[in-house]
Amino acid sequence: MTQTQSDTGILAGEQRMLIDGELRHTDGGALFDVVHPGNEQVVGQVSDGTLTDMDRAVGAARRAFDDTEWSRDLDFRYHCLMQLHAALERNKERLRRIVVTEVGCPVSVTGSQIEDPIDEVRHWAEHGRDFEYLVDTGIHKAPMGTARRTISYEPVGVVGAITPWNVPFYLNIAETIPALMAGNTVVLKPAQLTPWSGSELGRIVAEETDIPAGVFNVVTSNANGVGAALSADPRVDMITFTGSTATGRAILAAAAPTVKRTMMELGGKSAHIVLDDAKLEKCLPMAAMVACVMSGQACIMASRILLPRSRYAEGIEILKASMEATSVGDPWDPSVLQGPQISETQRQKVLGLIKSGVDSGARLVTGGGIPEALPVGYYTQPTLLADVDPDSQIAQEEIFGPVLTVTPYDTDDEAVAIANNSIYGLSGEVTGVDTERAFCIARRLRTGNVTVNGRSHFGITSPFGGTKQSGLGRRNGAEGFKEYLESKTIGHPA
Structure with a gap:
């Protein structure tokens, strides 16, 4: 036994x-x-x-x-x-x-x-x-x-x-x-x-x-x-x-x-609003790591990254490098951060949603398939999709895989509208040097929990739960x- x-x-x-x-x-x-x-x-x-x-x-x-x-x-x-x-x-x-x-x-x-x-x-x-x-x-x-x-x-x-x-x-x-x-x-x-x-x-x-x-x-x-x-x-x-x-x-x-x-x-489909004054080199590598560390199988994961159009190309490059640097492999290896999906059924769901994103016009920046070096086990490549339509399936449906979508925005009001454009309302994140501005935006998000500048909302002494269909x-x-x-x-x- x-x-x-x-x-x-x-x-x-x-x-x-x-x-x-x-x-x-x-x-x-x-x-x-x-x-x-x-x-x-x-x-x-x-x-x-x-x-x-x-x-x-x-x-x-x-x-x-x-x-x-x-x-x-x-x-x-x-x-x-x-x-x-x-x-x-x-x-x-x-x-x-x-x-x-x-x-x-x-x-x-x-x-x-x-x-x-x-x-x-x-x-x-x-x-x-x-x-x-x-x-x-x-x-x-x-x-x-x-x-x-x-x-x-x-x-x-x-x-x-x-x-x-x-x-x-x-x-x-x-x-x-x-x-x-x-x-x-x-x-x-x-x-x-x-x-x-x-x-x-x-x-x-x-x-x-x-x-x-x-x-x-x-x-x-x-x-x-x-x-x-x-x-x-x-x-x-x-x-x-x-x-x-x-x-x-x-x-x-x-x-x-x-x-x-x-x-x-x-379920959750949380958005991370990255403001135009944010230090991208600090917040985006962490966003990529969080997306991969549990193979993306986390309900509170901020899987939708919203980047200001003025810094969009810069942010995409940082995310791409960070996701490609993620160690994927045997979960018994202490150096590995991303293990497999829970099952082949779950992996195929993730891969299918990635394909639907590309079919709807998203740009596949990195990943999107099965790691060549890992033919056995339910592994999925860390995946980054850019230019994602906020109304598309990939932006609306919970993926539960190591996948980040990126959408540009022009104003704070537009970013809030995109973030709230979801049946879900479990979590969210806002990052910016101006903490008062970030906090005010956090209050406008229709979610049960929000992280501002990396300060986690989650803990045993604080209430946790969702709004809307979360x-x-x-x-x-x-x-x-x-x-x-x-x-x-x-x-x-x-």
Whole structure:
């Protein structure tokens, strides 16, 4: 179950699911393959869960919420999550190898995929321990006499978490740990392409913590219908989801009959407005690196570069040189920044969108195909497209690959209009020497988050989420914790 190939570090992960406190296979014993994107080889298998398994998991979570003290025992929740934090630290290197194996994430950039989420477990344990669950709002006049009103923050109930494949361990933590600390029970459905980041978390919970049976469940499956069943189940009170906008719409439809609470981080097509006073030699190499470092498989990536026409040619040359200098190859090589796409299907989608860009009049500056030196593995060349029509498919559709598009503009107002010309509104970036001007432009962008002059908006203490069709709700910060709580106002005698 845990075979290792010592020459590459490839590691087969946990095959079993965690349902009602038991690590188990599906009844028929069916498994599905896990493929390493760096060499296209099957590196292990995981249990192929069924609708029956999901039904069991949801039933266990429902009972654990309704019939145990989990939702009411804050000190015990803190104890269990601090146990989990310590256990994840012990398993850190195993988890790192699993992430590189199933995602193809370069080992050089796994800090954000391993260390950061482990630290977040401690953060949410401490945040939940210190949170004020009863808030006295004072005395209020009312028809039947003055009343004292208290707000009681209480767990939502059973939370279904459906997570994607691009940063699976991080998002498995981000979508379940604050929910658990808030007093909810959880059913996690990991992505089909990266099941071990979920099954390993289930194994660690079962073997190394006191988290009671049914409080945390993991169902792996290669069938889309199993995740859909979680969204539709009337025993589930909330769905948290990260993934494509198309899938988000389907989940909203499935959740609608029971009016479930939903929290969603969906697609993005973020723009980076580079102002005419910007230091191009500093900001553009970083923009190119960010586009490639996770093979472009990042929802917040600023994939649309907007350059002032007066500095357009200069900017194109800097971006071209930076993308051509990016190291692409074996994710186990510490010198590599860009690994493979997650699958051949994803690579073909990226290549197809690049072709559509060229067909619509964009100029292919560099890249656009498969690296000749990497015939095996799902690799894509870092790609730069210039002269991109802001209304074209390549400028409107999320690519999820190492591709930057560049569009010229003449005025700040035009740049803002181009940036806002999208169904998405997840992130954005503005760069310029005049920081007040850059900040004012950032406020005009219709997005949930903006980086100004490289100062990142993203962090555990700040709310993160999208506007328009990039999502609902916020993760992180005090707002993110409250997403997993219901507020109840109680009027009582003063």
